[in-house]
Structure formats: C-alpha cells, structure tokens
Amino acid sequence: MPRQVDHDLRRRQIAQAVWRLATRGGLEHVTLRQVATEAEVSARLLQYYFGTRDRLLLGALEILNADAEQRAGQRLAELGEAPGMRALVRGVLWELLPLDEERRTRHLVYAAYFIPFVTDPALASAARDSPRALEDLVSGLLDQGRQSGEVPPEVDTEAESAFLVAGAIGLQTSVLLGQHSPEQAVELIEHRLDGVFAPSLG
Known part of the structure; x- marks a missing residue:
C-alpha cells in the first residue's frame, strides 16, 4: 500500500527551508534549486507544490504569517x-x-x-x-x-x-x-x- 503523504507538512518543510536561507543570507538570489537542496526534496517536487520562484516565496511567507497569527492569538488569549x-x-x-x-x-x-x-x-x-x-x-x-x-x-x-x-x-x-x-x-x-x-x- 503506498505511503500517504501529508501535503501540508511537506509544504511546511519547504517553507522552513526558505526561512533558513533567508536568515543566513537573504532572498534576493535564492533559487529553486537551492531551496530544494536545503529542504532535501527534488526540484520537481518543489515545483509541484509551489510552481515558480515567486509563488514559492509568497507561499513560504503565507505559512510564516499563519504561524505568527496563531502564536499571537495564543499570547493574547493568555x-x-x-x-x-x-x-x-x-x-x-x-x-x-x-x-x-x-x-x-x-x-x-x-x-x-x-x-x-x-x-x-x-x-x-x-x-x-x-x-x-x-x-x-x-x-x-x-x-x-x-x-x-x-x-x-x-x-x-x-x-x-x-x-x-x-x-x-x-x-x-x-x-x-x-x-x-x-x-x-x-x-x-x-x-x-x-x-x-x-x-x-x-
């Protein structure tokens, strides 16, 4: 039986790779290949989830914003x-x-x-x-x-x-x-x- 893939988890794995690259040296010259290497996934898989470089950067930012909103909500609830x-x-x-x-x-x-x-x-x-x-x-x-x-x-x-x-x-x-x-x-x-x-x- 084929293993079921958690697509949200895989997208997060790729987004986290973008974040690590961002904190180490910025994003101006980051390529899809660099992100794929950092995330330990194939370039084909990365393109499957995000498509273009611009969509990758925006997608990673959306995930970061969602995390920030959730954590902020928790702190405000406290x-x-x-x-x-x-x-x-x-x-x-x-x-x-x-x-x-x-x-x-x-x-x-x-x-x-x-x-x-x-x-x-x-x-x-x-x-x-x-x-x-x-x-x-x-x-x-x-x-x-x-x-x-x-x-x-x-x-x-x-x-x-x-x-x-x-x-x-x-x-x-x-x-x-x-x-x-x-x-x-x-x-x-x-x-x-x-x-x-x-x-x-x-």
Whole structure:
C-alpha cells in the first residue's frame, strides 16, 4: 500500500527551508534549486507544490504569517477574559518586536523579504496590494477603547494605529541591529500608549 503523504507538512518543510536561507543570507538570489537542496526534496517536487520562484516565496511567507497569527492569538488569549484595550493593543504591537528567539527569527525572515518586495515587480505588487490588516486591527481596538472610555474621544484612531504599527516596525529593525534593546523598545511602546490612553482633554 503506498505511503500517504501529508501535503501540508511537506509544504511546511519547504517553507522552513526558505526561512533558513533567508536568515543566513537573504532572498534576493535564492533559487529553486537551492531551496530544494536545503529542504532535501527534488526540484520537481518543489515545483509541484509551489510552481515558480515567486509563488514559492509568497507561499513560504503565507505559512510564516499563519504561524505568527496563531502564536499571537495564543499570547493574547493568555491575557485573560477582559484584559482591557490597552493590554490588547500592547499585545498586538509586541508581536512586531523581536522579544524572544521565536519572534527574532521570524522578523529576520521578514527583513529578508524587504529587498525582493522592493525590487521584484511581481512581489512588489503582492506586497502593495495586501490589506493593512495590523493597522485595521489596532484601529478597531482603539475604536472599542474610545467607546468604553479608555481612549479619549479626540484621538484619531486611524492615524494613531498607523503610527503605532509603523513605530513598532521601526523598533523591530533597530532591535535586530542592536541599536535598541528589547526592553527599550517595550518602554518606547509604553510611552506612546501613555499618550493614546491618556485622560480626555475635554
């Protein structure tokens, strides 16, 4: 009887090979053959699962994003039943910081995608057209905070969410480069949240 293949597991095996190559030397010049060798699969099998190089890079990123979303959900669930909007916003922003080895590795992979997304037209289009899910999530949490009185009514939730996410992403880079420590990054996030969740001016 032929052995049953776990296709999701095989796709993950290939995606993990992409991630390892990304953290070791970037993705600009990574080839399908290199990924196949790293994943210990044939080039034919790799093409069966992903097809082209662009589809491989995007597919590996989708798996990484799904993992990140699942882990973030677990950490937010650990905050308890009613953690408050500030704690939830903080939790979302912390997922953008390399605060432990898991998140550090993930953000190194994300960093490796930056140059291909900027220079490759097909990948750039995929990145540009992707929804601003994090900004929308933070904006929605701030809106809920405004309704509950945790966020002052004069706060522009859309502008603040864009600034908070952009700031956390900037801190992500500076922590990876050693310009800020994880603790300093957390303190800066808290400083900005102090302003967003400040008492109303009215």
